[in-house]
Amino acid sequence: MMRARKTKLWALAVLLVLLLLAIMSKGCFTSASQTPQAELPALTAPVKITFWNQETNDLRQEVVKESIQTFNQTHPHIQIVPYFYEGETYKAKLRVAAISGKMPDLFYYWTGDSFKYMVDSQIVADLTDLMQEKPAYKKQFYPEALQNSTYYERLYGLPHTTSHVVFWYNKRLFAQFGITPPETWDELILAAQTLLSHGISPFSISGKERWPLLNWYAYLSNRLGGTSSYEHTIKGTGDFTDPSFIEAALLFRELVNKKMFVPGFMGLDRKMADALFLKGEAAMYLQGDWAAEEMLSNTDIGYFRFPTVHGKGDRTVYYGGSNGWAISKYSNQQAAFEVLSYMLSIEERKKFVEASGQLPTLKAIPLSPNHMKPSIYEYVKFIEKDPSRYFGYYDQEIDPRRSQLLLDTVVTMASAQTLSKKEIEDLLKQIR
Missing domain, CATH: 3.40.190.10 (Periplasmic binding protein-like II)
Incomplete structure (x- = not known):
């Protein structure tokens, strides 16, 4: 009896194996190892954007850091990697980067011949077309601020502050x-x-x-x-x-x-x-x-x-005059411009102006005296109207x-x- 039962079980196991092989041969079942590569979910790493800024060690730097942190949390496909340097150290480091061609993706600049020199050296990205794709965004800037970063009728940087x-x-x-x-x-x-x-x-x-x-x-x-x-x-x-x-x-x-x-x-x-x-x-x-x-x-x-x-x-x-952020020519320009568009949005610059008292380059920022120290609010209102021009x-x-x-x-x-x-x-x- 025992031998007969074992024989039947063995026969049943063989039949199950044969049935499984038949199903696989007809393509009704495909193992994970047989899945075509194209059908695997794409696991792409986020684009990393290096971002050089002047070190300030005050509320201005804290606001910029908070903006970067929020961006990184809400934009998983792009991650900002920030660096902050003391003023003279930053200028020296930027000169070395410009000469060596190892520029950061985004960097702080001052308008003038020093920036034009970088434009002429063809290490700065032309932002004209990217801005043309966002006409409503472009209209938010004061025209004269954009003009200060325009060379040969092309835009090479976005100003963030007037000092x-x-x-x-x-x-x-x-x-x-x-x-x-x-x-x-x-x-x-x-x-x-x-x-x-x-x-x-x-x-x-x-x-x-x-x-x-x-x-x-x-x-x-x-x-x-x-x-x-x-x-x-x-x-x-x-x-x-x-x-x-x-x-x-x-x-x-x-x-x-x-x-x-x-x-x-x-x-x-x-x-x-x-x-x-x-x-x-x-x-x-x-x-x-x-x-x-x-x-x-x-x-x-x-x-x-x-x-x-x-x-x-x-x-x-x-x-004084305007300072801004520019994109290096050989960076991922679309990703870097997405970062700039966020950092220079009305919402983010509003936080910066209310904390720092520095004049924005964006028009119609709705400053609230309830969110500002009274002395800073008064200064912003004064400096908005007082300058007749700059050098x-x-x-x-x-x-x-x-x-x-x-x-x-x-x-x-x-x-x-x-x-x-x-x-x-x-x-x-x-x-x-």
């Missing part, structure tokens, strides 16, 4: 010594002398980073010579031997000789210079409104325009080689023990 260099001042110290915000150079010098006589440094400044020194020299030369002198210098039809540049250098040297800057200013970085001013160890600070949130969080701090100089210049002409950052408006020569010259003017007018003229002649 201004202004005088920040300590209202408590001014009131204590009977000083009112000066409107002329003579009034500024008189205020500085009053402060010095009471043991207060008139001006904080960061000499270590060079460009804050240039803020002074640029404003002085512009007030004395207007915008035309520098425009001729940019084009090569003029140079720094123009009388306005020499007179500006002499006035700047007077500030140095009279010890109007905080002691040891050539060794200070921007954080140190900020701190000295905010602690009341200096009464005034010529700095950009990229520091507006930090400055206006202190109730003692106010602001005023750079004054006229010896009756020349217009106080509503501001040193660009001197170290960005000229080509990179002359830019370094100019910065080195300003450092010499700020640090030399003695410097005659003839020596100043010889220094300025070398910036060619």
Whole structure:
């Protein structure tokens, strides 16, 4: 009986195997290993977009980081890989990347000849067609902001901020010594002398980073010579031997000789210079409104325009202009532009402006005073209307080689023990 039962079970097993083979031969069943490759689900990695920015270590950086984080969470097919660098380090790193051809996908830029040099080197993506595909998005920008990033009638970058260099001042110290915000150079010098006589440094400044020194020299030369002198210098039809540049250098040297800057200013970085001013160890600070949130969080701090100089210049002409983000030519341009469109959406820039107090390049951003510190809201409303025009950052408006020569010259003017007018003229002649 046992043997008969085993025989039947064996026969049944054989029949089942034969049936299974028959089904497989007719294609009614296909194993996973036999599935054609085309039928497998596509497992593609997200596009990674490297994104270089200036380091700020304040609310501006935090807002940008939050925008990036939100984008990465909501756009699984694209992931932003951000990098933040201190200002001078960033400029040096970008120069090396431009020369080596190893550019990030997205990068921070300043308008001017420094950016045009990158455009001419054919390492920056032409965004004209991508913007034409989004006419409604293009209309959100102020036309003049886009024009600042346009070369040869083609668009090469999207501006995100319009910045201004202004005088920040300590209202408590001014009131204590009977000083009112000066409107002329003579009034500024008189205020500085009053402060010095009471043991207060008139001006904080960061000499270590060079460009804050240039803020002074640029404003002085512009007030004395207007915008035309520098425009001729940019084009090569003029140079720094123009009388306005020499007179500006002499006035700047007077500030140095009279010890109007905080002691040891050539060794200070921007954080140190900020701190000295905010602690009341200096009464005034010529700095950009990229520091507006930090400055206006202190109730003692106010602001005023750079004054006229010896009756020349217009106080509503501001040193500043637009900064933006650009795409490198050999990146995934569609993915990078998707990132830019998000980062420069009205919703994301609204958060940035409300936190930072910097003027946007997008029109009709619905700012809410309920979401802003009152002092920042008041500043934004003031700076929206006050400038009649701008003149660009001197170290960005000229080509990179002359830019370094100019910065080195300003450092010499700020640090030399003695410097005659003839020596100043010889220094300025070398910036060619």
